[in-house]
Amino acid sequence: MAEPVRVVSKRFGIPDSHTLGVYLEHDGYVALEKALKSMQPADVIEEVKKSALRGRGGAGFPTGMKWSFVPKDSPKPKYIVCNADESEPGTFKDRALMENDPHSLIEGCLIAAYALGSHTCYIYIRGEYGWVQDGMDAAIREAYEKGYCGKNILGTDFSCDVYTHPGAGAYICGEETALLNSLEGKRGHPRIKPPFPAVEGLYGCPTVVNNVETLATVPWIVQHGGDAFRQLGTEKSGGTRLVSVCGHVNKPGVYEIPLGYPMKDLLEKECGGIRNGNKLKAVIPGGSSVPIITAEEAYSVKLDFESIGEVGSMLGSGGVIVMDETADIFESTFRLVHFYKHESCGWCTPCRDGSDWMEQLFDRIAIGGGRQEDLALITSLGKNIEGKSHCALADALVWPITSSMKKFPEDYQRAIERSRKLLHEPAAV
Amino acid sequence: MLTPEREKKIDELLTRYPSSRSALLPALWVAQEQYGWISLELQKYLAIRLGITPEQVREVVTFYSMYNERPVGKYHLQVCCTTPCMLMGSDDVIGYLEKKLDIRRGQTTADGLFTVSQVECLGSCGTAPMLQVNREKYDENLTYEKVDALVDRLRAQAEGGNG
Numbered sequence A: 001m002a003e004p005v006r007v008v009s010k011r012f013g014i015p016d017s018h019t020l021g022v023y024l025e026h027d028g029y030v031a032l033e034k035a036l037k038s039m040q041p042a043d044v045i046e047e048v049k050k051s052a053l054r055g056r057g058g059a060g061f062p063t064g065m066k067w068s069f070v071p072k073d074s075p076k077p078k079y080i081v082c083n084a085d086e087s088e089p090g091t092f093k094d095r096a097l098m099e100n101d102p103h104s105l106i107e108g109c110l111i112a113a114y115a116l117g118s119h120t121c122y123i124y125i126r127g128e129y130g131w132v133q134d135g136m137d138a139a140i141r142e143a144y145e146k147g148y149c150g151k152n153i154l155g156t157d158f159s160c161d162v163y164t165h166p167g168a169g170a171y172i173c174g175e176e177t178a179l180l181n182s183l184e185g186k187r188g189h190p191r192i193k194p195p196f197p198a199v200e201g202l203y204g205c206p207t208v209v210n211n212v213e214t215l216a217t218v219p220w221i222v223q224h225g226g227d228a229f230r231q232l233g234t235e236k237s238g239g240t241r242l243v244s245v246c247g248h249v250n251k252p253g254v255y256e257i258p259l260g261y262p263m264k265d266l267l268e269k270e271c272g273g274i275r276n277g278n279k280l281k282a283v284i285p286g287g288s289s290v291p292i293i294t295a296e297e298a299y300s301v302k303l304d305f306e307s308i309g310e311v312g313s314m315l316g317s318g319g320v321i322v323m324d325e326t327a328d329i330f331e332s333t334f335r336l337v338h339f340y341k342h343e344s345c346g347w348c349t350p351c352r353d354g355s356d357w358m359e360q361l362f363d364r365i366a367i368g369g370g371r372q373e374d375l376a377l378i379t380s381l382g383k384n385i386e387g388k389s390h391c392a393l394a395d396a397l398v399w400p401i402t403s404s405m406k407k408f409p410e411d412y413q414r415a416i417e418r419s420r421k422l423l424h425e426p427a428a429v
Numbered sequence B: 001m002l003t004p005e006r007e008k009k010i011d012e013l014l015t016r017y018p019s020s021r022s023a024l025l026p027a028l029w030v031a032q033e034q035y036g037w038i039s040l041e042l043q044k045y046l047a048i049r050l051g052i053t054p055e056q057v058r059e060v061v062t063f064y065s066m067y068n069e070r071p072v073g074k075y076h077l078q079v080c081c082t083t084p085c086m087l088m089g090s091d092d093v094i095g096y097l098e099k100k101l102d103i104r105r106g107q108t109t110a111d112g113l114f115t116v117s118q119v120e121c122l123g124s125c126g127t128a129p130m131l132q133v134n135r136e137k138y139d140e141n142l143t144y145e146k147v148d149a150l151v152d153r154l155r156a157q158a159e160g161g162n163g
């Protein structure tokens, strides 16, 4: 087999890959120059459409299509907002990208701005990534000094500013409209859609919100062409993408794979297999919000949007959480319920109160006093939350529960039995 | 209320956005860096500084979990315990810290040096278990020995007065 092509991670591992000098030695800002000097904005959008690039933040929306929703004739300023909030449990690829290759993100932002007629980009970075933001700021300073950012970029009449902006510890601010409110200095409550940000986003102006990896992929597409990128993946899921693998594998980490790559190969070749020679039990393939799949499904599934859909899950944010035979799926799901309850923004009742009640139910089963009927109660409570709330966080709470109850009923049954015993036996002190 | 360099930083932040309110989150970070927490007085000051209402500052401080509404220890040890970290033994790490420092999560040691908190996924799941001290670069792939060494280092740093 040929060496796999690396697109967004091609500079990972090169010494000082985060500096402008090294970036320039490895194709840096070549695509920006090409776009500014030999392409019309519409050509750039066309290439991105051709590439079949789909958003890497979670929803997988086609990027070129999103860009084409931005009105061309609007008199208002337009904004590019990069979503670097990366808070989905299991996901740590955007951090790797910003640490290793900050200039590729800056270049992606600038090309997007050129394509959409924007002159301001904000990179919204989760509050905990303080040093990552410092690194991005240093890279941005370098880019300004050498004329890649700011006024009359590369001697053209295109001007654009790039700024970073810190969050402060709220998972919900990864949701694009909550992020925009947060960027406006408000609480991170999601907005009602429509209007979509492309039409009415930051300060009521047309805004494109894209994930870090999505934007960092754009320079390669512009340099090599949309077709070249698409051919790296499958017909509907173009190109390559980053996955971050964690949990019970020998070599957790960030890997770039072509879409359509077998999960089995990812686990065995890239990640060196399951730790201690244990048996695989379950995989959450796209960040904590997507449905869990069994070992059998994991070993047969391919990592593209369609194939993973066939086993009832999603590629999501590319966070692959691996669990071996020692994992208790009731416990691992309980911890996620706690997460979503903690991160519910409190705006709407089904999610705010429902997540709290859900945690209480799981807690009762965990500490003793759980009843067989609680399983049905969890299911019915889930039905009253899913699809009945203001944003997708509520669905993200319910899917891990319903999928794990369906695929690992014995773990829930064991939890109930344990719970009844706990009630009748005095706890060991 | 802020040092001259920090005031300058806020001036610079205000040039980045068409609306001064947008500078609120970064400005709160600048303030918290100096004081370690965001008092009501500081909130009122920032409201005037940015030309917004105290309520607009307050609603933000109370929404975002990283702004401390009361003083915390000099070193805030934030241990991630979300599922990927849990799978790799984060509960043992936080339990070990609680025992070692003789406090429960959410509490601060009597000498004011350490606060231990349980936090949610920090984007470091591949190097679990892990924790973050204040807003520093993470401490990853933790073992009990590494936790011991970290606490020793922080204590020495505090005594040396260069923390």
Ligand SMILES: Cc1cc2nc3c(=O)[nH]c(=O)nc-3n(C[C@H](O)[C@H](O)[C@H](O)COP(=O)(O)O)c2cc1C
Pocket: A054, A055, A056, A057, A058, A059, A060, A061, A063, A083, A084, A085, A086, A087, A088, A171, A172, A173, A174, A175, A176, A177, A209, A210, A211, A212, A214, A215, A391, A392, A393, A396
């Ligand atoms: C609760 C919630 C959390 C999200 N968190 C993130 C995040 O941390 N990073 C991200 O890029 N997208 C996140 N998203 C998806 C964004 O809303 C949005 O779809 C994405 O940033 C669009 O960029 P893309 O098309 O390039 O993927 C989240 C969505 C929801 C509902």
Ligand code: SF4
Pocket: A172, A189, A190, A343, A344, A345, A346, A347, A348, A349, A351, A352, A389, A390, A391, A392, A393, A394
């Ligand atoms: S579903 Fe949850 S997170 Fe989303 S708006 Fe409602 S309360 Fe907030």
Ligand code: FES
Pocket: A089, A090, A091, B080, B081, B082, B083, B084, B085, B086, B120, B121, B122, B123, B124, B125, B128, B130
């Ligand atoms: S779950 Fe702990 S860093 Fe992600």
